[in-house]
Amino acid sequence: MKFNxxxxxxxxxxxxxxxxxxxxVYQTSTFVQKSPGxxxxxxxxxxxxxxxxxxxEDALASIENGTRGLAFSSGLAxxxxxxxxxxxxxxxxxxxxLYGGTYRMFARIYQEFGIKFHFVDMNDLAKFESLxxxxxxxxxxxxxxxxxxxxxxxxxxxxxxKKHHLLFAVDNTFATPYLQKPLDLGAxxxxxxxxxxxxxxxxxxxxxLIVKDADLGEKLHFAQFATGGTLGPMDSYLVLxxxxxxxxxxxxxxxxxxxxxxxxxxxxxxxxxxxxGLENHPYHEIAKKQMIGGFGGxxxxxxxxxxxxxxxxxxxxxxxxxxxxSLGGVESLANHPALMTHASIPEDKRKEIGITDDLVRLSVGxxxxxxxxxxxxxxxx
Ligand SMILES: *Cc1c(COP(=O)(O)O)cnc(C)c1O
Numbered sequence: 001m002k003f004n005x006x007x008x009x010x011x012x013x014x015x016x017x018x019x020x021x022x023x024x025v026y027q028t029s030t031f032v033q034k035s036p037g038x039x040x041x042x043x044x045x046x047x048x049x050x051x052x053x054x055x056x057e058d059a060l061a062s063i064e065n066g067t068r069g070l071a072f073s074s075g076l077a078x079x080x081x082x083x084x085x086x087x088x089x090x091x092x093x094x095x096x097x098l099y100g101g102t103y104r105m106f107a108r109i110y111q112e113f114g115i116k117f118h119f120v121d122m123n124d125l126a127k128f129e130s131l132x133x134x135x136x137x138x139x140x141x142x143x144x145x146x147x148x149x150x151x152x153x154x155x156x157x158x159x160x161x162k163k164h165h166l167l168f169a170v171d172n173t174f175a176t177p178y179l180q181k182p183l184d185l186g187a188x189x190x191x192x193x194x195x196x197x198x199x200x201x202x203x204x205x206x207x208x209l210i211v212k213d214a215d216l217g218e219k220l221h222f223a224q225f226a227t228g229g230t231l232g233p234m235d236s237y238l239v240l241x242x243x244x245x246x247x248x249x250x251x252x253x254x255x256x257x258x259x260x261x262x263x264x265x266x267x268x269x270x271x272x273x274x275x276x277g278l279e280n281h282p283y284h285e286i287a288k289k290q291m292i293g294g295f296g297g298x299x300x301x302x303x304x305x306x307x308x309x310x311x312x313x314x315x316x317x318x319x320x321x322x323x324x325x326s327l328g329g330v331e332s333l334a335n336h337p338a339l340m341t342h343a344s345i346p347e348d349k350r351k352e353i354g355i356t357d358d359l360v361r362l363s364v365g366x367x368x369x370x371x372x373x374x375x376x377x378x379x380x381x
Pocket of ligand 1: 074075076077099101102142146171173174192193194195196205206207
């Protein structure tokens, strides 16, 4: 089955009890048993499993070419369950440009539990490999990254993680499986903030993990079941519904994203544009290799004035783009990473990785491109 068919039919079945074409929202916490310990069906209690969540989890496995999907109450809950595979003394090597909340969880929660984190430039493969020791257990990569659109070569990193028997997790939120399939490239775990492109309509907070290995899937399910970060039936239904149009939406996000990036690249008030589809983007070659079919809808840029005030007044003047955190919905959003999504990263660390005060991040939606470009133009003026 091809991807565009999988998003609609992948691992989906009509409801066996009624023939309903769409999975019902099984809004129930518990399931009847005919005798103690003998449920009448496959379900006992919705923290362990719920049929609507199962329908979503099966769809997730299908679209990422995995064998097991797990749906969580948020992207961070998904990441949290991966970290629960570790124990004190273990070490993690992570990319140096991560979603702010991921960094915060690593540095402020799990570091306190005795897990050591190294944040490195994943394009320096020699440096990355030199950090691996007997305690290293997990490698965490986000590509493209938020908000600087750095890329990491998943296949090259996988060669190293396989050689050293390390778990390799990729946050695939920005690319989506429409553009990039980390499991096919050698990763062990794919993580998503399903809040973003998978849900696609800015109406639900959700997360996902997808794996190929059945044992790893069991361990992650145990961590989820034992600590409780599961996705509710209604939210599972919303994400499943979103996935059915993922291919159509991401195609348009890519078209509009490329046009916005090209517009910004020639604008006299713009200093730098961060978009993997631009030929002068430092990671354009990696993007062409591992992002198949487009470069996404996320575009960041800085101002020639390098003035924070310019970024703020630009953001205040936008009318079609909405000033809000988050990304990946059908509507265009704009964000000031230093003051909003990435405010939890200490200022010196932010400056070090390049999240300057004149950086603006756009999540380019699927509106008419003429209206988007006109909105940017009037805000620059
Ligand atoms: C939003 C986001 C997360 C966190 O997901 P939540 O659903 O907000 O918990 C993780 N990684 C990336 C790249 C994100 O954009």
